[in-house]
Amino acid sequence: MTDSDNIHLQWDDQLPPPFSWNTRFPILLQQPMTLPQKFLNMLHPLSAVNYRQLTQRIPKNPCNQDMDYSAEAFLILRIFDREMTSSIVQWLRRELGIQMPDFYMKFEYGKHANYHGKNKNKKVNFNHPQKDPKTGEWIWKSPATGQECTCTRTFCKSRKVVPFEKANSSFFWKWGMFVSVRNRLFHTSDSAPFTLIELYALKNEFDNFMLSYLPSLYALKKELSSPAKQEDNSSNTNQENNSSNDNKENDSTKSAT
Numbered sequence: 448m449t450d451s452d453n454i455h456l457q458w459d460d461q462l463p464p465p466f467s468w469n470t471r472f473p474i475l476l477q478q479p480m481t482l483p484q485k486f487l488n489m490l491h492p493l494s495a496v497n498y499r500q501l502t503q504r505i506p507k508n509p510c511n512q513d514m515d516y517s518a519e520a521f522l523i524l525r526i527f528d529r530e531m532t533s534s535i536v537q538w539l540r541r542e543l544g545i546q547m548p549d550f551y552m553k554f555e556y557g558k559h560a561n562y563h564g565k566n567k568n569k570k571v572n573f574n575h576p577q578k579d580p581k582t583g584e585w586i587w588k589s590p591a592t593g594q595e596c597t598c599t600r601t602f603c604k605s606r607k608v609v610p611f612e613k614a615n616s617s618f619f620w621k622w623g624m625f626v627s628v629r630n631r632l633f634h635t636s637d638s639a640p641f642t643l644i645e646l647y648a649l650k651n652e653f654d655n656f657m658l659s660y661l662p663s664l665y666a667l668k669k670e671l672s673s674p675a676k677q678e679d680n681s682s683n684t685n686q687e688n689n690s691s692n693d694n695k696e697n698d699s700t701k702s703a704t
Contacts, residue, residue: 489665515640564597
């Protein structure tokens with residue numbers, strides 16, 4: 448956890464403007480990059496599979512620009528949402544009292560983990576249960592993508608903490624940009640196709656975001672999901688106790704002699 452005062456956050460209360468890169472047309476016709484293998488290894492396994500599928504589906508040259516590439520855009524956003532939910536959102540849940548790693552990506556019975564966005568009267572439940580239709584068990588249901596972004600951002604701003612050093616106002620602005628794309632695709636009546644130019648732009652924005660932040664997000668996922676540190680501490684404690692007992696035995700032997 449990092450004190451945000453140390454990195455001089457300047458918070459902007461405005462979400463990014465609507466998704467449009469028409470003014471950047473010459474740049475956007477460049478073929479999208481591909482993440483290096485070491486970054487793919489940091490993704491959730493399903494995200495890595497989706498990313499490889501995505502790279503195969505994106506045209507290699509700017510042809511068929513009038514086609515609708517919404518399906519490919521959905522795939523990018525699905526990968527993005529999964530990575531954010533499994534890292535920084537779990538960090539927020541821990542800050543709100545959910546025990547990690549025991550309830551990483553899981554529902555914890557009897558715990559309330561509510562927080563708000565800009566509207567303090569509208570709480571969002573970060574420990575919301577839903578019944579698994581296959582098993583009948585209660586599982587964790589993540590909040591809406593926009594709620595995850597605004598609540599995490601508000602929490603960091605008000606508590607003056609961030610999950611990692613690079614999680615500054617630029618990070619949250621970029622997160623909000625992906626939310627705005629998602630809102631356009633899912634929640635608007637705009638029937639205009641998602642063009643190839645926009646797909647190139649979204650893919651490049653996604654790759655640049657991951658190149659900048661994925662190592663930090665990956666480290667956060669490992670910290671929150673792995674009990675290794677706790678086991679190491681327990682092992683160290685046991686070693687110290689054993690050493691202490693050995694010393695006591697040696698002292699008692701000396702006293703007896």
